[in-house]
Amino acid sequence: MTIDLKTVKHISKLARISLEEKKAEKLADDMNSIFEFIEKLNELSTENVEPLTSIAETTLRFREDKITSDNIREKILKNSPEKNDDFFVVPKVVE
Amino acid sequence: MTEITSLSLFELIKNIKEKKISSNEATKSFVDRSQKSKKLNAYLTENFENCLKLSKEFDNKPNFDLKLPGIPIAVKDLFCTNEVRTTAGSNILNNFVPSYESTVTQNIWNEGGILLGKLNCDEFAMGSSNETSFFGNVQNPIAKDLVPGGSSGGSSAALAANLTPVTIGTDTGGSIRQPASFTGTVGLKPTYGSCSRYGIVAFASSLDQAGPMSKDVKDCSILLEVISSFDKKDSTSIDFKRNNYSSELNRNIKGIKIGIPKEYRVDGMPDEIENLWKKGIEYAKDCGAEIIDISLPHTSYALPTYYIVAPAEASSNLARYDGVKYGLRSSGESLIDMYEKTRSEGFGEEVKRRIMIGTYVLSSGYYDAYYLKAQKVRQLIKQDFDQAYNKVDAILTPSTPSSAFKIGEKSNDPVSMYLNDIFTVPVNLAGLPGISIPAGTDKNNYPLGLQIIGKPFDEQTVLNIAYSMEERINYKNNITDWWME
Numbered sequence: 001m002t003i004d005l006k007t008v009k010h011i012s013k014l015a016r017i018s019l020e021e022k023k024a025e026k027l028a029d030d031m032n033s034i035f036e037f038i039e040k041l042n043e044l045s046t047e048n049v050e051p052l053t054s055i056a057e058t059t060l061r062f063r064e065d066k067i068t069s070d071n072i073r074e075k076i077l078k079n080s081p082e083k084n085d086d087f088f089v090v091p092k093v094v095e
Numbered sequence: 096m097t098e099i100t101s102l103s104l105f106e107l108i109k110n111i112k113e114k115k116i117s118s119n120e121a122t123k124s125f126v127d128r129s130q131k132s133k134k135l136n137a138y139l140t141e142n143f144e145n146c147l148k149l150s151k152e153f154d155n156k157p158n159f160d161l162k163l164p165g166i167p168i169a170v171k172d173l174f175c176t177n178e179v180r181t182t183a184g185s186n187i188l189n190n191f192v193p194s195y196e197s198t199v200t201q202n203i204w205n206e207g208g209i210l211l212g213k214l215n216c217d218e219f220a221m222g223s224s225n226e227t228s229f230f231g232n233v234q235n236p237i238a239k240d241l242v243p244g245g246s247s248g249g250s251s252a253a254l255a256a257n258l259t260p261v262t263i264g265t266d267t268g269g270s271i272r273q274p275a276s277f278t279g280t281v282g283l284k285p286t287y288g289s290c291s292r293y294g295i296v297a298f299a300s301s302l303d304q305a306g307p308m309s310k311d312v313k314d315c316s317i318l319l320e321v322i323s324s325f326d327k328k329d330s331t332s333i334d335f336k337r338n339n340y341s342s343e344l345n346r347n348i349k350g351i352k353i354g355i356p357k358e359y360r361v362d363g364m365p366d367e368i369e370n371l372w373k374k375g376i377e378y379a380k381d382c383g384a385e386i387i388d389i390s391l392p393h394t395s396y397a398l399p400t401y402y403i404v405a406p407a408e409a410s411s412n413l414a415r416y417d418g419v420k421y422g423l424r425s426s427g428e429s430l431i432d433m434y435e436k437t438r439s440e441g442f443g444e445e446v447k448r449r450i451m452i453g454t455y456v457l458s459s460g461y462y463d464a465y466y467l468k469a470q471k472v473r474q475l476i477k478q479d480f481d482q483a484y485n486k487v488d489a490i491l492t493p494s495t496p497s498s499a500f501k502i503g504e505k506s507n508d509p510v511s512m513y514l515n516d517i518f519t520v521p522v523n524l525a526g527l528p529g530i531s532i533p534a535g536t537d538k539n540n541y542p543l544g545l546q547i548i549g550k551p552f553d554e555q556t557v558l559n560i561a562y563s564m565e566e567r568i569n570y571k572n573n574i575t576d577w578w579m580e
Binding site for chain 1: 190191192194287288301327330331333393395396398399400402403410414417418419420421422423424427428429430431432433434435436438439442447448450451452454455458465467468469470471472473474475477509510513525526
């Protein structure tokens, strides 16, 4: 199987990463060599194998539905690239 | 007297407790040496002034009951540190200042440790040579223009160069053990769930673990004891009875069964590595261990599995970097345009490559063929270890398939770079504890490491075997301070 330029561009759209034409070509080459290496898994029959999703065999714990953190709104907003008093600011979404 | 910076953590603690050295004196020594070592490019953020100040405060009101009394410690820049810049080696987090502290670092400060600085690493811990860092590669103190390993390359370099008495790294596929092996130091990846992931910049959540890096095994046990804890803030943290790793450390491994997996004899493995392994087997026998041949039949499938699971989880974890709430923002005409430009400019090549692979294997129509398939093979790899542990207590392998390579040597070929982790990746996939200890050198006199893999939650046995073999091996790093200004 090969990953063509069109697929690379589609994936970059899904991943929200803009890509120059030249870089897309290089990326297609890299991805093809990596997938060639990954295809080895097809040698194995895994029909009756349960997938391993988590190595920590615990069920998720419940906690009381209570606020435990302090009010750190200002601290959090301090890191935002653009803010307006109490809000994060983004480019206009609605006309 | 030996220089303060070349003391082991254990010796340093002893001297501080006996009031032969003050915390401030020790801190000054490490700060001074770090300032003369800029050529290594080990630090991303220095916390020297504040560290000196806090060490004075410690000396004014010392508490010698703590496990790390007034000890300055530099940490990998993947741990969020309250009010201290945390970059994960990425441009996208260049100006990020967390408002909270990771549990692992908090555990260190609670026991008297003081933050010395933040250490360079591969971008988002994706790399095996520290060359993917936005802030430039790190020099290995062993020799000029040699990589220090990765992703915890700043940590291994700073440790080997005596810029910090001990340090912590994170290990997703070998990022503690491989750099330890490349720098002649000790690095332990604990059992998945031992050390909290809270406040660690996430890469692949089902594989990431924090762990200690140190000059010797005893120091490793001291630091593990401090950082390993059950934490409600990490949903995969496991509440098990933790040993007092340092006080229970001993060299009596008589009768312990150590397995030698035949599948780790990979094609094209250099003779030097094969010979090191053979020597390691003899050392283990000398220490009283019983050697048993075992089979881990799915070993060769571990790397392909890893390169599906890790990028898939990474692509999901890194979706949060959107230029809205923190980090870099590039300007764009629309919201989507802003996202795409921010992520294109903010992430480096390797990170983009992995996000793309991850997005692809999770995309509609390919999920079953790749991601689900990889999770099934991961089960088979784990079962290999489960079965081996019916016969043995631990497993001995080389840590890496080669010694440290030159900067630039492998950076253009992702697959050859990925092969570095061939012996370490299966341990992450199965969630097991593994340690790398220095065990010899290659023809260039570069260090080589041996890896001891244990049963889940059995860090004590892993440490005891390492402690016993360390004495037998008696490895000494030969570092000339060539970089010092």
